[in-house]
Amino acid sequence: MDVEEMWAVFTTTLRNFTKECSFKRNIVHILAKPWIDQNILRLIRHKKSIWQRYLRRKQIRDYEDHRSVSNLLSSVIANAKKNYESKLIHSKNNKKFFKYVRSALNSKVDIPLVLNSNNTPCSGPEETADVMADTFAASFTKGTHQLPPLNVDRNFLEITESTFSPAVVEAHRSALIVNSSPGADGISATVLKECAQPLSYPLSIIYARSLETSSLPSAWRNALVTPIYKKGDKYNAENYRPISLVPVVAKVCEKIIQNSVLQFALSSNLIPECQHGFLPGRSVITPA
Structure with missing residues (x-):
């Protein structure tokens, strides 16, 4: 059996097992921003309830309470967004970072x-x-396939x-x-x-x-x-x-x-000491 046939058998078997052993799960997509937590959601509901109370009673005290909660909510959301972006910058999940940048720029x-x-x-x-x-x-251009000679002793x-x-x-x-x-x-x-x-x-x-x-x-x-x-x-x-x-x-x-x-x-000491790129533990800044 050649490698093409082996790969066809492998993929067919894997897909069949994946289909038989997997289960479906309904995922609820939350439209809220990722930094909106349950505490902020409760504060949002509280703000709405105060506004509804003001519409019913038309009292200045209710309006002032609504403005106070609204200002507090704006401050809490701003701090939560700032903390979320700070964690995103220092995380190692580059895919999640650039996804957030694209969404912020509205560029799909x-x-x-x-x-x-x-x-x-x-x-x-x-x-x-x-x-x-x-x-x-x-x-892209095709190379000459001519490698430079290695004038060093080495193992095979x-x-x-x-x-x-x-x-x-x-x-x-x-x-x-x-x-x-x-x-x-x-x-x-x-x-x-x-x-x-x-x-x-x-x-x-x-x-x-x-x-x-x-x-x-x-x-x-x-x-x-x-x-x-x-x-x-x-x-x-x-x-x-x-x-x-x-x-x-x-x-x-x-x-x-x-x-x-x-x-x-x-x-085999084939890589010179001056080579710093594409090597583990080295980078373009290690020469400095």
Whole structure:
């Protein structure tokens, strides 16, 4: 069985088990802002009740009570919003942070309207996707595949089936971020993380067969591409950059190989001391 067939069997079995073992839950979407808690909601109801009392009795004391509660409510909401934004800034959840920024700017991620080669607006989403795809593809060039020589003594790295052992696969899946978006295959990081132990063995076999045959399942080479506006004319497709969502399974495979290659390079002293970017424990500010 080749890697394409193995991946088809795996995805079909996983989807069937997910459908049989999952349950549906009704989610109530609260329209209130995230910093509005139960105490603030009670204060809002209290403010409304005072106003209704003023409308019935028309007494100046009720009006003054309403103004006092209204001013207090404004102050409490302002402080709650400030505390929420402060926690959001210092949190590690970048996805939640940028979602809040987009909502604050009232800018939704949508299909942009761009001009085609005839300098006229695209007729629909399909033509927009074609224009974006041609623009993004033109930004990439094929390399010469000629690597510089390494004039150092080193050991030889051999990536074998043991590199993709079930224990290694399970460790990488347990470290997944559950709020990351799935790729075109629709397999979420939540399922892969919660089922890391039972899925580690079949995935280790698929990874090893992929390495053995030097081939990847076609689904791993597909990505969901979203154009993100950078700056300049919004009607110009060149002013957008692509964000690709690849299958989480493929990203884990890449991470395992990347860790093996990195450990080999570090142990063989192939990375110079002046290299600070893209290394664990180092960054562009560590040279200073």
